[in-house]
Amino acid sequence: MASRAQRYSYSSYGNAAVRASVARPERQQRPGIRVVPGRGRKTQQVEALSPFAVNLFKVVVAIAIILAALLAARVAVLVSTVQSMQAIEAVQSDIEIATAQGNELEIQHSVLASPERIATEAAALGMYEPENVTHITVTLPAHEVYNADGTLTFFGTIETVENAAAATF
Numbered sequence: 001m002a003s004r005a006q007r008y009s010y011s012s013y014g015n016a017a018v019r020a021s022v023a024r025p026e027r028q029q030r031p032g033i034r035v036v037p038g039r040g041r042k043t044q045q046v047e048a049l050s051p052f053a054v055n056l057f058k059v060v061v062a063i064a065i066i067l068a069a070l071l072a073a074r075v076a077v078l079v080s081t082v083q084s085m086q087a088i089e090a091v092q093s094d095i096e097i098a099t100a101q102g103n104e105l106e107i108q109h110s111v112l113a114s115p116e117r118i119a120t121e122a123a124a125l126g127m128y129e130p131e132n133v134t135h136i137t138v139t140l141p142a143h144e145v146y147n148a149d150g151t152l153t154f155f156g157t158i159e160t161v162e163n164a165a166a167a168t169f
Contacts, residue, residue: 111117122128
């Protein structure tokens with residue numbers, strides 16, 4: 001164990017015999033590398049395809065992109081159309097509902113405004129028709145009463161009408 005520790009020691013001042021006894025693996029002789037000037041592998045692979053084939057591939061890809069864009073635009077237009085149609089159907093159903101409610105209100109109005117019903121309700125409340133009817137004709141004075149700022153005053157005009165009515169009776 002001690003010899004192993006010495007063999008792997010990091011000290012350069014260690015025992016020379018121990019260092020010599022450490023077997024180093026033999027290096028095998030590699031063949032020399034020879035550099036040949038010329039084109040690389042990538043250039044040879046690209047040359048395997050003709051320029052016509054490369055250009056044709058580019059045209060096909062461009063046409064595919066244009067078709068994809070056109071189809072996407074068509075889908076967007078169709079989606080917009082469907083949404084508009086749904087909105088129109090919703091508004092039409094609202095119109096139908098409002099028309100039905102309006103018809104019901106017209107029926108209720110005709111029932112509630114009928115003179116027979118009004119006479120029946122009035123009798124139930126203790127009201128009756130008078131035996132003689134007197135009509136009063138009120139003539140308004142020729143002048144109106146205005147405020148200081150030039151607007152027509154309601155109370156002054158009413159007082160004038162009351163005074164004219166009191167003078168008539």
